[in-house]
Amino acid sequence: MTAMPHIALNDAACALAARELAVFPLHYPVQRGRMLACSCGRANCASPAKHPFSRLVPHGLKDATTDPKQIAAWWGSNPYLNIAPLEINSTITSALRKTS
């Protein structure tokens, strides 16, 4: 069982969006025995907890938004989703460049 996040990731995503940083949801770490694994379930995931949650964002970073209603829908459906911020001018942040 995964513990609830210590911070409300929905609130964090909304705070980024309020600063004109579009966001989209990523997979997240899950406990598997004594190890952490990616929520995608692939044992050999190449980018654990750092790739788009494609069920919600089929177009990946192209689905990034600053719309609070969409953000509430995404993180309301799953409070564990990681957050990927995207600069509003569509330049991928340095954090995302490292994970691609």
Ligand SMILES: [Zn+2]
């Ligand atoms: Zn994965």
